[in-house]
Amino acid sequence: MAGNDALTIHEAAETTGWSPRMLRYVERSELVVPERSQSGYRLYGPAELQRLRTLRELLERFEVGLSEIGFALRMRRDTDLREAVEEWFEAEPRRPEHVDAADWMRWEQEKHQRLLNTQLMETSPR
Amino acid sequence: MAGNDALTIHEAAETTGWSPRMLRYVERSELVVPERSQSGYRLYGPAELQRLRTLRELLERFEVGLSEIGFALRMRRDTDLREAVEEWFEAEPRRPEHVDAADWMRWEQEKHQRLLNTQLMETSPR
DNA sequence: AGAACCTTGACACGCCTCTGGTAAGGTTGC
DNA sequence: GCAACCTTACCAGAGGCGTGTCAAGGTTCT
Secondary structure (H helix, E strand, C coil): CCCCCCECHHHHHHHHCCCHHHHHHHHHCCCCCCEECCCCCEEECHHHHHHHHHHHHHHHHHCCCHHHHHHHHHHHHCHHHHHHHHHHHHCCCCCCCCCCHHHHHHHHHHHHHHHHHHHHHHHCCC | CCCCCCECHHHHHHHHCCCHHHHHHHHHCCCCCCEECCCCCEEECHHHHHHHHHHHHHHHHHCCCHHHHHHHHHHHHCHHHHHHHHHHHHCCCCCCCCCCHHHHHHHHHHHHHHHHHHHHHHHCCC
16 A cells, blocks of 8 residues: 555554544544545545544534534535425514414514503513 | 513413513524613514414424524534534545555455445355 | 412433544555 | 464444423413
8 A cells, every 4th residue: 555645543643632433433434534445444444534634624613513514514514404494494583474464463463562561561570 | 661662570471381480581592682762671663573473383393492593593604614614524535635546446446345244144144 | 378389490301412432344555 | 283363243332313301490471
């Protein structure tokens, strides 16, 4: 393997700061999947090494876990999922369009009512 | 509270399929945060109920967890995080720009070499 | 005033994530 | 051929997630 710039798992571990154990784990999460030699050895090229280093930085900087980046990957690959999640968030700023308009206005109205009650009760409680 | 269409936690639980316990949990994850009455009771309006129902569907349909949607929310709110994650993914299709071009070409070349070796060895193994 | 709600906080349990090992066996370099 | 690597497959332990339940105490309805 010498002379080639593809690193074995232990070498890659040393230069990226991951443990060999974790490199296998990262592979299973599909975030960094190295090539394999003919006999099945993992071969980490410059691109993988770089990705591993930046991944590490990413995780540390934002205190996120592999599974979370894994989920981001899943959203990026699964269009249905991505769209469903986005759609759910879009409905966030109150007044989601699925809600009947009349219901909504009654709700808004009564919110003010409630607030009013609140104020009143604060001066003359129960 | 009667006459108002804001539901208490147990009522909301019944119409949405969540347990009261889980509604508190969902609130803690910041995904659906109900208003509060003056005395601190949670008040679920039509919008919240709808959001709870669709959230449930989302989780079931894609077999994701609350924490994962919570992470999506975090990405949506934290621009730095979102951009960092996206940037990491952008570098995915091999040949990340941080890698030295000469390194890259040598790597690509040797990849073909490796593949060639593989084929040869498959016909005359060992 | 009492029943029937609500609140927060805690303990608990099963499952998953992350991380480290270890064992049994194949590959490579010298 | 032997040392030093690699592989997969397990066991294990700390910590987080999802969920229930219970306790101690406040609120609301009648």
